[in-house]
Amino acid sequence: MPWTSRRIRPRRAAALVFVTTLTLAVSTSAGTERLAPGATTAGPIAVARSDAHDACLISGGPAVQMSEGLPTPGGYSRSTGTVRALTLMIDFSDAPGSGPALDRFREFFPQTQDWFRTSSYGRLDYRPEAPITDWLRMPKSFRAYGIERGAPFDPGYRRLVQDIVTAADPQVDFRSYDFLNVLVTPNAGPSALDTVLSVSFAGNPDAPVADGVPVANASFVYSRQDDGSGSYAQTGYRVLPHENGHVFGLPDLYTQAGGSAVGHWDIMSEDWGANNDLLGWHKWKLGWLDAAQVNCVTEHGTSEYTLTPLARAGLGTKLLFVPLGSRTGYAVELRTREGNDETVCRPGVLVYKVDADVDTGRGPVRVYDSRRNSGGCTRSPNVHAELSDASFTVGEEFRDPGQGVRVRVEGEDGDGDYRVRVTRE
Numbered sequence: 001m002p003w004t005s006r007r008i009r010p011r012r013a014a015a016l017v018f019v020t021t022l023t024l025a026v027s028t029s030a031g032t033e034r035l036a037p038g039a040t041t042a043g044p045i046a047v048a049r050s051d052a053h054d055a056c057l058i059s060g061g062p063a064v065q066m067s068e069g070l071p072t073p074g075g076y077s078r079s080t081g082t083v084r085a086l087t088l089m090i091d092f093s094d095a096p097g098s099g100p101a102l103d104r105f106r107e108f109f110p111q112t113q114d115w116f117r118t119s120s121y122g123r124l125d126y127r128p129e130a131p132i133t134d135w136l137r138m139p140k141s142f143r144a145y146g147i148e149r150g151a152p153f154d155p156g157y158r159r160l161v162q163d164i165v166t167a168a169d170p171q172v173d174f175r176s177y178d179f180l181n182v183l184v185t186p187n188a189g190p191s192a193l194d195t196v197l198s199v200s201f202a203g204n205p206d207a208p209v210a211d212g213v214p215v216a217n218a219s220f221v222y223s224r225q226d227d228g229s230g231s232y233a234q235t236g237y238r239v240l241p242h243e244n245g246h247v248f249g250l251p252d253l254y255t256q257a258g259g260s261a262v263g264h265w266d267i268m269s270e271d272w273g274a275n276n277d278l279l280g281w282h283k284w285k286l287g288w289l290d291a292a293q294v295n296c297v298t299e300h301g302t303s304e305y306t307l308t309p310l311a312r313a314g315l316g317t318k319l320l321f322v323p324l325g326s327r328t329g330y331a332v333e334l335r336t337r338e339g340n341d342e343t344v345c346r347p348g349v350l351v352y353k354v355d356a357d358v359d360t361g362r363g364p365v366r367v368y369d370s371r372r373n374s375g376g377c378t379r380s381p382n383v384h385a386e387l388s389d390a391s392f393t394v395g396e397e398f399r400d401p402g403q404g405v406r407v408r409v410e411g412e413d414g415d416g417d418y419r420v421r422v423t424r425e
Contacts, residue, residue, distance in 0.1 A: 047071055047284050048291040056296035056321045058329060060356035066202070066251035068364045069327075069356035072285060075203035076249035077179045077217045079286040082125040085244075086177035088168055089135055092142040095188035097135035104183045105130050108221070111237040112244070118340050119277055120288045121313040128181065135185065136167050142188040147197065158208065161201075161218070165210040174210035179217035179247045181240065186223045197222040198239050200246035219243035225272055229381040235273055242271035250282055251360030261363040263387025264343075264378070265335065265350060269365075274380045277340035279365065280310050280319035280333035281354050293318040302423045307332070307349065309416060311339030320422060321354075324403055328355045332407055334418050335391055345377040348391030349409050349418055351398045370396055394418075 047070050049057070060067035077083060089104045091097035097104070109128050116126045138145075138160065146156035164182065165174070174180075189197050201207050201218040208215055225239040226232040245268050246252075253262040253269035262269035266279045283289050295305060297320055308316030310333045323329035331354055336347040351368045358364040369390040376385030392398055397408040404425030411419045 047287065048289065048294075050291050053291065053294065053296045055298045055323045056294075056329065058323060058325075058327050058354065058356040060327060060358070064357055064359055066246075066249070066360035067356045068251060068281070068285070068354050068358070070285060072249035073203065075205060075216060077247045079248040080120070080123045080288070082127060083178040084176065085126065085128045085179055085181050086172065086174065087128045087130045087181040087183065088132060088164065088172075089130070089183045089185070090138055090164060091135040091185040092138050092140070092188055094141040094143055095185050097185040098187060101135040102130070102133055104185070107224070108181075108183065108237045108240045112240045115238070115241050115275075115340060116244075118311075119283070120286070123288050124286075129177070132168060132171055136164070138163050138167065147189070148195075161215060162208045165208055165215065169210060172210075174215065175213055179219070179244070180215055181244075182218060182220045184220060184222045189222050192223040192225040192239075196225065198225070198243055200243045202246040203249065217247035219247060229273070231273075235275070238267060238271045238275070242267050245278070245282075248286055250278075250285070251364055253363070253365050254361065255363045259384035260386070261366050262352070263367060263376075263384045263390065264380075265352075265367055265387065265390070266365070270383060273383045274343035274378070275340055276343065277311055277335075279331070279350075279352065281321070281331045281352075281365070283310070284319055289318055295320050297322045297422050297424065300424045302421055304410070304419060304421050306413075307334040307418045307420055309334050309336040309338060311336060311341045312416075313339075316417065320420070322405055322407075322422065322424065324405075327357045328353060330354075330400070330405060330407070332420060332422070336416060343378070343380065344391075346389040346391050346393070348393040348396075349407070349420060350391050351407055368398055370398070 057070045059069035087105060089097065089101035113126045113128065116124045145160050147160065198221045201216065204216050205214055219240065221239055221243065224232055225236055250268050253266055255261050259270040264270045264276045266282065267276055284294055293316065295317055297303060305317055305320055308318060310318050318333060320332040321329050331352050333350050335341055335344055335350050337344045353366045355364050367387050367390050369387055370392045371389050374389055376388035378385050378388040392409050394409050394411055397406060399406050406423040408421045409418055410421050
């Protein structure tokens with residue numbers, strides 16, 4: 001059965017429905033080297049690993065929707081090498097496109113390309129292609145499709161996808177692309193400040209077929225997602241990297257209370273407003289970290305590690321993971337003000353719990369706040385401010401007495417790396 005979630009912004013309510021069907025095939029190809037430009041692989045990339053990582057490959061039950069477990073199941077788009085994103089701009093008789101369709105394209109590109117290039121350390125070569133440069137008119141009015149909250153399994157939504165395929169097929173070979181972006185004219189439906197209709201098909205083998213292949217991974221973006229600050233031109237594109245995160249197999253991290261579980265530390269939690277990156281767990285899940293950059297902390301006792309900033313390309317430890325069993329564990333990483341994390345207002349060590357047995361949109365990740373009830377350190381509109389200063393700095397310690405886990409930040413060196421001491425009793 002499809003599952004429905006609702007996103008609530010900290011200041012304005014905005015509904016987002018995300019529905020997905022998971023396939024059970026597991027990707028088995030693994031690699032730790034940078035892929036050359038133009039290199040491609042089939043399906044999601046398995047995480048780079050060695051035998052020492054086995055205990056950290058947590059997994060959820062078979063009924064979990066878009067589990068945070070490793071590896072990502074088959075059916076999603078690959079997330080390393082070259083990916084080609086078919087991008088179509090569509091309009092309707094009751095919502096005709098305003099201005100050139102390519103202006104809509106430019107709202108998202110090249111910003112989305114640049115965001116993924118930076119986040120992946122150059123391992124994802126994202127190529128948006130718009131073979132149809134005009135608005136693609138749908139045969140029915142927007143109202144006739146009955147789309148309200150972006151549920152892709154609804155009959156109206158299936159009709160829309162089929163109509164898109166029929167309209168585009170004479171000019172498009174769908175077999176040539178890895179996934180589909182549909183940029184809907186923004187005057188179709190309500191403002192994103194009121195209701196977010198943007199949605200993704202992800203890993204859905206039951207999708208309509210085009211040129212013999214299912215349109216299994218597709219992201220739809222509707223009205224302009226503005227955080228109310230007047231900065232849409234700089235930040236409005238970020239809804240598309242969020243939606244594309246789903247076609248790569250990443251779940252929603254927000255909950256019914258908005259971004260309160262993760263805040264602004266991952267674009268799968270909050271995708272509006274000021275820039276932010278992905279968590280280290282997601283970078284490992286997407287194949288962007290080498291095995292040597294991830295330490296699986298299984299030994300009892302105390303161990304010391306040097307963390308390099310997650311946003312910084314190059315060698316060094318980017319992620320520590322302390323497994324608490326086969327389904328959950330603590331992740332530890334260093335977040336600093338650079339790369340896609342340019343608006344981090346309190347650099348430091350982020351500690352969060354990953355639970356592979358929790359559905360998308362139900363809080364599969366929880367960030368631990370080093371300064372609870374502080375009000376946070378950001379003033380960006382509509383950002384969940386409380387967790388913006390969650391990171392731990394030198395001399396501070398995270399403790400879980402029940403699990404016998406402690407993470408203490410020991411120091412910072414001249415290169416901006418942090419020394420971290422992890423204790424497992």
